[in-house]
Every structure is written in C-alpha cells, then in structure tokens.
Amino acid sequence: MKIFVTRRIPEEGIKLLRRHHEVEVNPEDRILEKHEIIDALKDKEGLLCLLTDPIDAEVIKSAPKLKMISNYAVGYDNIDVKAATERGIPVSNTPGVLTDATAELAWALLLAVARRIVEGDHFCREGRFKGWAPMLMLGRVITGKTLGIVGAGRIGTALALKSQSFSMKILYTSRHRNQVLEEK
Template sequence: MKIFVTRMIPQPGLDMLTKEYTVDINPSDRVLSKDEIITGLKGKDGLLCLLTDPIDKDVITAEPKLKMIASYAVGYDNIDVATATKQGIPVSNTPGVLTETTAELAWALLFSVSRRIVEADRFTRSGQFKGWAPMLMLGQDVSQKTLGVIGTGRIGTAFALKSKGFNMNVLYTDEQP
C-alpha cells in the first residue's frame, strides 16, 4: 500500500507508517495547494492529511486507487466526507488526541493571566525591574476561587477536572443539559 502524507508528522508516527507501507511525504513545511495534493496522490492508496489541506471532490476523485483518507487532526471540516462516502472511501480522524493538551494549555493561559507572567517578563526585559516590592506584579491566586467553564465537552470537562487540585468551585454551562 502506498500513502501520501501532505506534511511532516512526528517521527514515531512516521516510523509506524514506514514500517508497514510505502510512504511519500511532502518535504516542505507548508500547506500544499489542491493541485499539489492531487499530484502527490497519483498512484497512492491512502492519504494522510492535515486540517489545512483542502480535500474536496476534485482531490478525492482524482486518484481511482484511493482507499483511505486519514486526517491527522481532531476536526475534518476540510474533507468532503460526503464525496468520500459516495466513493466508498473511509475517512478517519483523531478525536480526543488533543483533549488533555488543550486543557493544559488553557491552564497555562489562566496562570499566565492570574500571575501576570507575560507582563512581568516584559517589565523585567525592558530593564524596569529594580528589585523586589511587596505589591509588584502580585497577581492573583487561583486556589479556592470560582472557575467558570463555557462548554463541557471533552476539553471543557478536562479543564474543569484539573481545578480539583486547586480546590476550586466550578460553574459551567453547556448546550446540552
């Protein structure tokens, strides 16, 4: 089986693919045009694409040997799933793969704001820091505060669960009761 990969992926994934399949990888670190994807797909059985790749009807029907489209992303809005389905080509994605990662990033942003990290970094780098002062860049604790979460899907739930370690009260809202 021959697979076209539209952009470089982490080495462990690449190793798994090359162990079992013949893999052709786009060597440039940029989004390919639709025509470039069609050219790369010639003679291939599988396509591993990213969320930035336009996988429309033209791409899907360009290679008659195409048997599988795998999206290296949670989302698949960039893929014409209806056309793939009509052609009998399964489409896969990676749901949940970034749930914890995204929840952790949200916490990093929360800490950055509550502790004024970016502001303090800029203050220090600009030469304004002259020494410790009791109120300088004090920031706010997150422990024992109330955390509001809008949307409790996979990511919102993971984000909220991490608040337990800070003994926070969690308020949330979601489309689904």
C-alpha cells in the first residue's frame, strides 16, 4: 500500500509503516495547504494525517485510490467522516494516546503555579537572587488540598489518580458519574 504522511512523526512509527508499505512523508515540517494534500494523494491508498490537516469531502473525493485514513490524534474533527464512510474508507484515530501526557502536563502547570516555579526562574535569571530568605518564593503547599476537576473523562480521571500521591481531596463534575473516582 502507498501511504502519505502529512507531517514528520517519530521515526519508529515510520519504520513500522515501511516494513509493509511504501511510505512518503512530507519532507517539510509544516502544515500543508489543502491543494498540496490533494496532489500528494493522487496515487496513495493510505493517509496518515494530523489534526491540523483539513481532510474534507473535496480531499477525499480527489483521492481515487484512497482506502484508509488514519488520524495521528485523539480526535478526528478535521476529517469529514461522512464523506469517507460514503466511499467505504475507514477512519481511525488514537484515542487515549495522550491521556497520561496531558494529565502530567496539567500537574506540571499546577505545581508551577503553586510553587511559583516560573516566577522563581525569572527571579534568578534576572540576577535578583541575593540569598535565602524565609518568605522568598514560598509558594503554596498542595498536599492535602482539594482539587476540582471539570470533566472526569480519561484525562480528568488520570489527573485525579495522580493527585492521590499528594493526599488531595477530589471534587469533580462530569456528565456521568465516575465509578473509578468515587471508589477512591
């Protein structure tokens, strides 16, 4: 199968594809214009795209050999699934792939704010640090505090579970009850 990859992805992924397929990767690490995607798909049977790629009905219709669309993303809002389905082209994505990474990033931001990490970094880089002081860049302790989570899906649940190591109380709001969180 001839596959077009719209942006560079980790080399391990390309190697896996190349074991069984002929793969062309966009040589420039930039978002392609729609007409560039259309041109690249003329003789391709597979498409590995990203959430920034507009794979609409026009793109799908202009790719006569296309048999598979795979989105290198959690969602697929950038793909006209109806147009693909009408052509019998399956669409896949990677749900869950960023759950832990996103929860970790949320934790990094939470800690950075609570402990004044960015502010302290700037303070030191600007040469303002003259020595320790009892109240200097004190920040806030988060252990034992309450964490509110809006949306207790995969990411919210992962965030809540990571908060257990800080002995935090969790409050959440979601469209559905979350048994995992309510059992903790």
